[in-house]
Amino acid sequence: MIKKLLLLPLTLVLFLPVSSLYSQQSENINTHDLFKNSGEIYFAFDIGSPQELEVLTRIISISNVTGNQVFAYANRKEFQEFVELGYSYTLLPHPGSLLTEDQLRPPGSGKGPSTMWNYYPSYQEYLDFMNGFAASYPDICKVVPIGTSIQGRELIAVKISDNVDEPEAEPEFFYTSSIHGDELTGYVLMLHLIDYLLSNYGTDARITNLVDNIEIYINPLANPDGTYWGGNNSVNQAKRYNANWVDLNRNYPDPEDGPHPDGNQWQTETVAFMAFADSNHFVMGANFHGGAEVFNYPWDTWSKLAADDTWWKFVGREYVDTVYLHSFGGYFSGFNNGISNGYQWYTISGGRQDYMNYWHSDREVTLEISDIKLIPASQLLNHWEYNYRSLLNYIEQASYGIQGIVTDSVTGQPLIAEIFIPGHDMDNSHVFTKLPSGYYSRLLWEGTYDVRFSAVGYFPKMIYNVNVSNWTTTNLDVKLVPLNVGSMEPGCKRAAMVYPNPSNGLIDLYLPEQGITDAEVECFNMNGKRLLLRHLNISDEASFVRLNMGNLAPGLYLVKLTTSNASYSDRIIIR
Numbered sequence: 001m002i003k004k005l006l007l008l009p010l011t012l013v014l015f016l017p018v019s020s021l022y023s024q025q026s027e028n029i030n031t032h033d034l035f036k037n038s039g040e041i042y043f044a045f046d047i048g049s050p051q052e053l054e055v056l057t058r059i060i061s062i063s064n065v066t067g068n069q070v071f072a073y074a075n076r077k078e079f080q081e082f083v084e085l086g087y088s089y090t091l092l093p094h095p096g097s098l099l100t101e102d103q104l105r106p107p108g109s110g111k112g113p114s115t116m117w118n119y120y121p122s123y124q125e126y127l128d129f130m131n132g133f134a135a136s137y138p139d140i141c142k143v144v145p146i147g148t149s150i151q152g153r154e155l156i157a158v159k160i161s162d163n164v165d166e167p168e169a170e171p172e173f174f175y176t177s178s179i180h181g182d183e184l185t186g187y188v189l190m191l192h193l194i195d196y197l198l199s200n201y202g203t204d205a206r207i208t209n210l211v212d213n214i215e216i217y218i219n220p221l222a223n224p225d226g227t228y229w230g231g232n233n234s235v236n237q238a239k240r241y242n243a244n245w246v247d248l249n250r251n252y253p254d255p256e257d258g259p260h261p262d263g264n265q266w267q268t269e270t271v272a273f274m275a276f277a278d279s280n281h282f283v284m285g286a287n288f289h290g291g292a293e294v295f296n297y298p299w300d301t302w303s304k305l306a307a308d309d310t311w312w313k314f315v316g317r318e319y320v321d322t323v324y325l326h327s328f329g330g331y332f333s334g335f336n337n338g339i340s341n342g343y344q345w346y347t348i349s350g351g352r353q354d355y356m357n358y359w360h361s362d363r364e365v366t367l368e369i370s371d372i373k374l375i376p377a378s379q380l381l382n383h384w385e386y387n388y389r390s391l392l393n394y395i396e397q398a399s400y401g402i403q404g405i406v407t408d409s410v411t412g413q414p415l416i417a418e419i420f421i422p423g424h425d426m427d428n429s430h431v432f433t434k435l436p437s438g439y440y441s442r443l444l445w446e447g448t449y450d451v452r453f454s455a456v457g458y459f460p461k462m463i464y465n466v467n468v469s470n471w472t473t474t475n476l477d478v479k480l481v482p483l484n485v486g487s488m489e490p491g492c493k494r495a496a497m498v499y500p501n502p503s504n505g506l507i508d509l510y511l512p513e514q515g516i517t518d519a520e521v522e523c524f525n526m527n528g529k530r531l532l533l534r535h536l537n538i539s540d541e542a543s544f545v546r547l548n549m550g551n552l553a554p555g556l557y558l559v560k561l562t563t564s565n566a567s568y569s570d571r572i573i574i575r
């Protein structure tokens, strides 16, 4: 995109005087002209050091950073704040308005047995395609509502699965495109992908396997108001923001910056997609963008690496290396051979990638698949050819790692259980089972892991030395034993609360009730002498408290935990 812009005749690029010249004048007059025709503008400026991005990313919507050059969007309020910082900027033509109608929809496009997916459809055609998929393949496809946009357009996905009406003991996978309404390569590629999966089911063994073993959800258009801002007949004049001029990919709760990092209320679209994430159990996915070519993996908000950083690089490499085998002309050649840690590129706050990873135990990546945000329709089939094998590989990865069912050992009932890998999991990388099946999936880079299964009212269970290989499914069903209510001490319930056991003194004390905020822990030797008494203040939703008992002599001890409801006891061996 950058190269292309530099080739534009200079007359198309409107240079404004540096903002310092304007600062004494009314900024309202200035911005009134700028925002006369549209609620968002696109511009570029230079920074002195990458640290400046930490501030800038919370004021305007940065869409690319190359060296010290920043490309960004802003609405009027954001731009007023930006201007006060005193940067010189260059206004650029809006990326959603650079193509002619013929370039968006070449005469003769769409001809073929169904459609060739070589043009940008109208809004009504989009709806017709989505409903047509479900009507043509009712056994494996249905339209799933997500919500409605501010202007009343439909937010929808298709679900593709065998037994499409049943919740199954399978991983759920979610592709969503074009949350930025002017980044539309993924929009048409997702329609093409739906068509490809449906029309090859039952004849292509690999596709059949994917559909039989994964519940695949695909939403081609996440911000229809932005995309069809110029009218429902064409994507010409597509905008990045929604109808309130808010960047939806800065509007999510952020692990570092709290519920409203952009200072805006959650938009109608954000609320709908958050509810959709709540009512499903996605284990993996991607959201598609344009303006760069990069597999951008978590985190965006902070420099800390994800617990599964090695796995992210593995699936990213697989995506991009496969692209390299089927593309030309330096496609995906920037960054670290096409992949980047999000924060390393440029930090953002309020993105849906971090939201889905942090609050939904999901592995969602940001996939930027064309340097040009709105590519001419004549390039759509090339981009399909470059990407479709990688799109399939990436879905397939959702079926690997450790997976299984967690049940009650007595009744056989499926449980809501937490699956946690001590020494590995952090920043909410642990996962949970889902009901009604009790199914879980823990995607992992190859290696040997100790995995803890726990559920409220059950003894936690450690499974040691679970071997995981790449491109392989490790099945691990687990039965949890209900807490024994028989007394070990008068008035105490017996609970397996301590991990590891035996220990060297540093222990995790697992809380046998949910929502405990304060409690007392005591430790007795076998003669009944109390050696430790500590009052615990427990943060919300903590499932364990770490205690150091390393000053105790090796031996057998009794640990007693007293909450406002009950007392619990467990034996611990200090080595």
Ligand SMILES: [Zn+2]
Pocket: 180, 183, 288, 289, 290, 291
């Ligand atoms: Zn984007």
